[in-house]
Amino acid sequence: MKRCFIAMAAAAAILTSGCNSDIKVSPGQAYFASFTYTGNDxxxxxxxxxxxxxxxxxxxxxxxxxxxxxxxxxxxxxxxxxxxxxxxxxxxxxxxxxxxxxxxxxxxxxxxxxxxxxxxxxxxxxxxxxxxxxxxxxxxxxxxxxxxxxxxxxxxxxxxxxxxxxxxxxxxxxxxxxxxxxxxxxxxxxxxxxxxxxxxxxxxxxxxxxxxxxxxxxxxxxxxxxxxxxxxxxxxxxxxxxxxxxxxxxxxxxxxxxxxxxxxxxxxxxxxxxxxxxxxxxxxxxxxxxxxxxxxxxxxxxxxxxxxxxxxxxxxxxxxxxxxxxxxxxxxxxxxxxxxxxxxxxxxxxxxxxxxxxxxxxxxxxxxAQYKKDTAAFARYIPHGNFTYTENFDTDSVPLQWEMLRTPSGVSIVPNGEPGIVLPLEMNNIRSQRHAGFLGFRQMHNVFSASTEMHFVPQTSSEFAGLALFLADDNNYEFGIGYREGDCLLILQKAVKDDSGIFKVEIKSQRVPDDFIGRIFLKVERKDDGFVFSYKASPDDDYTVFSDKVQVEYLSLSRRNAFYGVHIGLYASQEE
CATH class of the missing domain: 2.115.10.20 (Glycosyl hydrolase domain; family 43)
Structure with missing residues (x-):
């Protein structure tokens, strides 16, 4: 039996009967339960x-x-x-x-x-x-x-x-x-x-x-x-x-x-x-x-x-x-x-x-003046120095520190007081120079980690959802779940530009873990020798390194001549 078909059936069960019993993720959507960012310069x-x-x-x-x-x-x-x-x-x-x-x-x-x-x-x-x-x-x-x-x-x-x-x-x-x-x-x-x-x-x-x-x-x-x-x-x-x-x-x-x-x-x-x-x-x-x-x-x-x-x-x-x-x-x-x-x-x-x-x-x-003590990062003030910020999206609107690309994405806060946010799989990908299903948070430190809990099972080979590090249309990393020939895959890819346009290049892919049932935890860390991308299928597991020593300078503004800094974001597309 192909891995993705198994995951689809199991995911239907967990998304309607697990810790988020009122949350249902329909085909064509990705649900993100939380996002955590830690900076430590x-x-x-x-x-x-x-x-x-x-x-x-x-x-x-x-x-x-x-x-x-x-x-x-x-x-x-x-x-x-x-x-x-x-x-x-x-x-x-x-x-x-x-x-x-x-x-x-x-x-x-x-x-x-x-x-x-x-x-x-x-x-x-x-x-x-x-x-x-x-x-x-x-x-x-x-x-x-x-x-x-x-x-x-x-x-x-x-x-x-x-x-x-x-x-x-x-x-x-x-x-x-x-x-x-x-x-x-x-x-x-x-x-x-x-x-x-x-x-x-x-x-x-x-x-x-x-x-x-x-x-x-x-x-x-x-x-x-x-x-x-x-x-x-x-x-x-x-x-x-x-x-x-x-x-x-x-x-x-x-x-x-x-x-x-x-x-x-x-x-x-x-x-x-x-x-x-x-x-x-x-x-x-x-x-x-x-x-x-x-x-x-x-x-x-x-x-x-x-x-x-x-x-x-x-x-x-x-x-x-x-x-x-x-x-x-x-x-x-x-x-x-x-x-x-x-x-x-x-x-x-x-x-x-x-x-x-x-x-x-x-x-x-x-x-x-002195720094004012906030109940949590971004509770009111933009935080200073090193901090950890966890976002459960448990309010009735998207927090102001999050931004989208070009025009509003069809993001929706999960109703009934449940935490989390739902992104539709938009028709355009993050490289398309069009409206895309991306919700981004500023990278605020040289040394940082960011992670998310995502619920998503792709239905076709064009569907993809996960974490993205976005500098520009032609400079971004995407780390998440995709689909090929009946298998759900963990995929790390990046954007590349040549005379023919902007396209994706796969850095690495592998089948999802055996215990994948529609929920995955994704993490990116900046370390001295590069980005480290990791995953786990259960909150009780340790993270497994998927790819390390991934080039950090690829997202440097001075190399790209970009005007706006890196955003670490939640991403969903049906045009991969």
């Missing part, structure tokens, strides 16, 4: 912290391209999540240390999304700003691969946010609003100059007045800055401009060098008139890790995209992106994380670090 040993110190980054994992604003004693950040759904995480804090995700700005596919975004497209860096004159919050950004530049507003940052309105008449990326003390508002962005450029990837910062009442741009568009700080060094990809006003000056911050390279840097400029001319800070850049030794201890690379906020105690703080590589070649999988530093003002110029100084891995907590 040596950097985050609590013994490393002194009194009053916190870890840097302040947000681990792919909370990338953070921007920040303040209303009273409340601080709000947004981060970018590219082709993932829902769109644009919105976070809140009262102390700049403990951050809670309060919503997604764009929670429905009607807001922005389409089903054919590539993984490197979608919601590029966004900016959140508060207009005290109108008591209104705004988010601006660019949907690459979609409608272009957009703006949305909300009275309450927890939502609802308005359906985005498209902004026309300019190109580039990274639009950002600035509300002046005199009541006027301006939109700045990165774009191509309106003249022949001296070299490739020479960019400019543009500015135009913005009317909040009509949500439209008015007046002439002008260039505030072209090229970057030192044109003789041929800087490229001037980007992520932000405007501020302090005292007699307007301050412009802009990054250059490309957000995926260790040559990334942020420079400061100032003027007494918003239209310029802008003076270059003699000690630029105000933040960079370029030219520091590769492989240094607790290295932070790819630093840039600085955004500043004046705290309610009068000090200024900056958030910025950075990466924590695990090789001297700048390999990193978690994505670009959110770091913070206090801003130093000297001679009416802001800076974070002098050239040659390293981003600190710990810092004095702003505002005298």
């Amino acid at each position: 040596p950097l985050f040993d609590p013994a490393n912290l002194g009194n009053g110190e916190i870890f840097n980054p302040i947000l681990q994992g792919s909370y990338s391209d953070a921007t920040i604003c303040r209303k009273g004693n409340d601080y709000y950040m947004v981060t970018s999540n590219y082709a993932f759904f829902p769109g644009i995480p919105v976070l809140h804090s009262t102390d700049l240390v403990n951050w809670e995700q309060i919503c997604y700005a764009f929670p429905t596919e009607q807001h922005l999304f389409n089903t054919s975004l590539r993984s490197e497209q979608g919601l590029f860096p966004t900016t959140i700003r508060y207009d005290k004159n109108g008591d209104m919050f705004y988010i601006t950004g660019t949907l690459v691969g979609g409608g272009g530049h957009f703006i949305s507003k909300a009275k309450n940052p927890a939502g609802p946010w308005t359906t985005p309105e498209w902004l026309y008449g300019f190109g580039g990326v990274h639009p950002s609003l600035f509300f002046d003390d005199n009541g006027k508002a301006y939109l700045i962005n990165q774009g191509d100059p309106n003249y022949d450029v001296p070299y490739l990837d020479f960019k400019a910062v543009w500015c135009q007045e913005f009317d909040p009442k009509t949500m439209s741009l008015v007046g002439e568009r002008r260039i505030l800055l072209a090229g970057g700080d030192n044109i003789e060094s041929r800087p490229i990809w001037l980007e992520s401009p932000q405007l501020y006003r302090k005292g007699d000056y307007y301050y412009l911050l802009a990054s250059e060098g490309g957000g995926l390279g260790n040559g990334f840097a942020t420079c400061a400029y100032r003027a007494t008139d918003i239209w310029g001319p802008y003076e270059h800070y003699a000690q630029n850049p105000i933040l960079t890790q370029r030219r520091l030794p590769a492989g240094r201890e607790n290295a932070v690379t790819n630093t840039g995209r600085v955004d500043m906020v004046e705290a309610h105690d009068g000090n200024w703080y900056a958030v910025f992106q950075g990466a924590r590589p695990y090789t001297p070649n700048n390999d990193f999988n978690q994505g670009r994380e959110t770091f913070m530093m206090q801003v130093t003002w000297e001679d009416n110029w802001p800076y974070l670090l002098r050239n040659g100084e390293s981003v600190p891995s710990k810092l004095r907590a702003p505002l005298g």
Whole structure:
């Protein structure tokens, strides 16, 4: 008798009469009873912290391209999540240390999304700003691969946010609003100059007045800055401009060098008139890790995209992106994380670090704050340092720390108070650059393990379900259960791309264990010499190694030129 046919019959019994007696998994579905993630980076040993110190980054994992604003004693950040759904995480804090995700700005596919975004497209860096004159919050950004530049507003940052309105008449990326003390508002962005450029990837910062009442741009568009700080060094990809006003000056911050390279840097400029001319800070850049030794201890690379906020105690703080590589070649999988530093003002110029100084891995907590004790990881706050997070999906909605690909998957929380979540076997696979049955959780540590209990019996050779490690459409691992010629198989496979497209390559497969009756426990661990994929058929068993020394660097953002970090997720497809 073929193994899968036996499992189908046995699974029907266990799924209706076992520990989950009210849970029924129909053909075409996979049921995940739980998910557990444990992170254990040596950097985050609590013994490393002194009194009053916190870890840097302040947000681990792919909370990338953070921007920040303040209303009273409340601080709000947004981060970018590219082709993932829902769109644009919105976070809140009262102390700049403990951050809670309060919503997604764009929670429905009607807001922005389409089903054919590539993984490197979608919601590029966004900016959140508060207009005290109108008591209104705004988010601006660019949907690459979609409608272009957009703006949305909300009275309450927890939502609802308005359906985005498209902004026309300019190109580039990274639009950002600035509300002046005199009541006027301006939109700045990165774009191509309106003249022949001296070299490739020479960019400019543009500015135009913005009317909040009509949500439209008015007046002439002008260039505030072209090229970057030192044109003789041929800087490229001037980007992520932000405007501020302090005292007699307007301050412009802009990054250059490309957000995926260790040559990334942020420079400061100032003027007494918003239209310029802008003076270059003699000690630029105000933040960079370029030219520091590769492989240094607790290295932070790819630093840039600085955004500043004046705290309610009068000090200024900056958030910025950075990466924590695990090789001297700048390999990193978690994505670009959110770091913070206090801003130093000297001679009416802001800076974070002098050239040659390293981003600190710990810092004095702003505002005298301390880490707040949560009942469990993600119970309210995004956790810091090392932690274990177990998700039983026992609430009435998918938790905010989970994301889908492109558009909502048909996931459903198991009703009647039972734990677990059901994923339909979607028509598209995870490599298809289409909507897929994937529910992902950010990898937040270099050293981690993730596991799930899955109930699933494939019916055809096209069906597959299990764990997936997703970096991009053409860079992902899939570990789970498939079907061939009457046998249920454990399969580990990965995505490969060539001139003909993206396809899967099997790393290993074998028949399921003899005691497999529709339930399997799957686990992935990151160890020094690679990923280890393991399984067991019963909760009382020890895990059996299925494949070890699986290449970690395959999921490195720097090798793929990917923008968003690895997500470890639950996956189900009927198009394998």
